Amino acid sequence: MKSKLNLSIIIILLIVTGCSESFLDNPPKGSFSEDVFYKTEDAGIKSVIGCYTPMLNHWDYQVMWYDVGNIITDDSNKGGSDAGDGIRKTEVGIGKPLPTNAMLNSLWTHRFNAIGKCNTALENITMETPLIHKGGTYVSDAEKARYIAEIKFLRGFYYYDLATVFGGVPLITTTLTPEEKSTLTKASVEEIKAQILSDVQACIDESNMPSSASLPEEEFGRVTKDIANAFKARVHLFFGDYAEAKDAAWKVIETGTFELQPDYQELFNSYGNGFYSKESVFTILREYRPGYTGSSVIPQMNTGRNNLGGWGGDCPTQDLVDEYEVGDARLIHTVIQDQDEFMKNDGTIEVHNYTGYDNNTGYHSRKAYVPHQRRPDGGFWQVDWTFYLIRYSDVLLMYAEALLESGGDKQEVADYINMVRRRAFLTSSREDSWAHKRQIVIPEVTEAEFEANYAVKATDDLLAAIKHERRVELGMEGLRYYDLMRWDDFVSTMNAFSKLPYANGKGSKVDDQTWPYPIPQTEIDRTGGSITQNPGYN
Template sequence: MMKNLGLIVTFVTLLCVNYSCSLDEPSYGKTTTENFYKKESDIDYALTGAYLQLRNTWNEYALNFYLLGDCTTDDALKGGGDDGDRREVLDLSNFIVYTTNAEVARRWTILYELINRCNDVIQYAPDAIGDADRLTRYANEAKALRAFGYYSLVTTFGGVPLITKPMTPAEILKVPRADIAAVYQLIETDLMDAASNLPAKSQYSEKDAYRVTRGFAKVMLAKSYMFRSDFENAEKWLKEVVEVDKDYELLPDYGLNWTPAYENSRESVFEIAAKLYDKNIATGTNVPHFFTSRNVSGYQGYGFHVPTQDLYTAFDADDPRITYVFTRTGDRYAGDTEDQDNSQSVTGYHDYKMTVPRVEKEGYDVWMIPYNIRMIRYADVLLLYAEALNENGKASNALVYVNKIRERARNTNPVDPRRSKQAYIPPTTNNTLPDITATGQMELRQAIWHERRCELAMEGWRRDDLMRQKRFGETMRAYADKYNTTKGANFTDSRDYLLPIPQDEIDKSNNVLTQNEGY
């Protein structure tokens, strides 16, 4: 799939032009015609169009995922030039959220466009002419992606309209919000189908390397159960991934995860590919440029998604992962002619994981960088498994998996091979990151939560964790008190666990859609 992506991007763009991608339709309405889906190649193109909804050049889901997932939490500040620079993210961060917030609307739109295209594939693949097994796989890929879309919607908006087949705009406008339980039921059904019918990661050919897998489906099932505190079912599916299928493993060094040589590595469960097979076709990503230091030639980004001091102090001073989470003034990447300058960052830090060194993007436009977005890593899976095991009274088993993460971290090189200068090198010793030994459920729970924060720092999952652990409000109000800031001070539990339904969607539905409490 991926090596033909350039041609497919062009084709999908033409498809949208020729088959009425109307701006007058609801953002979650049908955008293509039934007359197209007749043969296997049509379905393949349509499925690629679904994948591409996560990485539209000027509307990338990853950007929204990071800004909402981290900047609304204690892990990251909005950053940017000033308060007015992407003000909608600052409002979200301060929990002063209007129903017209553009970042909220962006999430809704991207995810329903993804769901819409998945619906087309699921609807038409069974009757298309071609290889029956491949068409079945395409339909199950679409189910996995559709479930991902609905998971991302239900965990931020609550009950949302369930659109499960191609519909006309008039039909769409009559669909009310479904109960949260019904949304999760669809997620479970789609993911169980996908888990049973999709290949393992190793079974895909190189050209299909970035397609969703059985592992992705099972991990998303586990995440959906974890979000509802159904630890028994979460443990069941995580056990399949970790102990039965064994499709993934940790890389030996934490820092390898963000190097070109280890894109889509054995640790990667889901990546959004941003390879550039043709520099003239827009298949790269611009997300790193949003997060890069504003002051360094060859970078000169927008400086968003700034790690907080609170996140930094969560790490032990000798934790090697510090090297691969934070950049500082005085760092210099190999091949650069000047040091990093983070003087415009309020904390003095920028996001290492989304910083692409100059030599790795040489010859490319900064808005079109060949850098994959790492969405789900196996480390996330192991820590979820540890958490589920502990909640199910299996502390000794949980310790095995959380300590695998700590073992890998302490064996990580504290000196970044990609830097020629490093302003801070964690002073590792034989006592760095010792194994956790706590067996009391509450104490171990806190240790696992802390390990997730450090291991997955700046990867977009912090908000998700705080919400499902039911400590979002408590954490953010404590943050506001600790730092005497407005960030988190306005958090209201009855309102801020959900985002508002975008007002434009309510208006287009003629109030068929209803608003969340407090907005």
């Protein structure tokens, strides 16, 4: 198993700072001025790590990952204690949220604060900056070049979230003057896309940026060339640049560094065989240390209420459950349901009780649930849990789709889809190894049955096969929104979903002007209207 980041970096990574009042305000470094701070020991690496810390924000990054990726789509409902719990998610899910929506406002503010951190670091870490290591030695030019490339990638990573939700947004790559703050305007979607790809390409092109294979074990969790190429494929795919997406995904595949974990359930129940496995391309790194509350809020947030002690969020829909084929083992490892049973550390049975609160699906995410055996104090905070930003199966499916859309060989497309499907039907556990009793039954599938009934053929509707495969392979992992948007399926899918008996209005107002979502009214007011509102929300 790969070792974790050294303790000093972990401590810095686990400091989650709050948002400042405006995205235009750069977060302070403490009592140091920037001139003084960047002359202190380890200021360079601390600034780099400071650009990762926005990912540790419990509510505006981690919960938001699922709020946008799952909950406003047909994959899950918000759950919670009652209809008013998470009402802002309901407003976005219906389809025409107000410009004052707190959820969208928080996303905007958080990402621009993160971008501000990156801009401040890039202005102060240059090849001419004499940075000092702990102990007094100077940081080499090679290390500084890596810092710069790493920070640029992270800036592009945060801008992608803004572009995919709000479309065109202000393009800010430097610290703004007071006059510039008051006269900001939106850049076009194409300009934001160009900036994202420029930042990502700078990371890929930097000779001092390591590959994932060459990354020192103590630095696992930091950006690499392979991560940058995988994310580049995601960006190009979102914008319909299929040839470019294919080339970027292939650069990841051809390294031979990554591979599928044979048993799907291990991905979400183990550090060694999951988050640290060869399937993990990019993840938010965490370390479990007894006595320290340093885990993600997601296991607490998205586990059932009542006797379980969770908060009951992000509830898979019946529509998602029905998408799985008979024999697909991913179902039992993706959803968990009311009255399922798990053994507790004291030998008693933990029965899941999803009644009496705003869960109208009867399901929760198995991927977010941490069994009692992995909860040393019985709670959901001190656990070895994180989530994937990019998995290798995602890269394989991105390559298959880009290959298909760019006119590639259909048999090769089918082969890549089947790489992912074979695991689901043939090598993954048919039972939940951590459970005492699960109600979902997954029958065995033989090799012959797979080839005859489940393997995708070159003559099949391959785009439909890819759409299905992405939904069931990546279910409840926060990617559904982005897939529906880039396929131009969001409006039709959510309109159809709104007619289901358990939709509760979600999708009923989604139309061609739902996206891009409204710019927060506070930002329009702050700039005196120089930032204009998106169509459909004026």
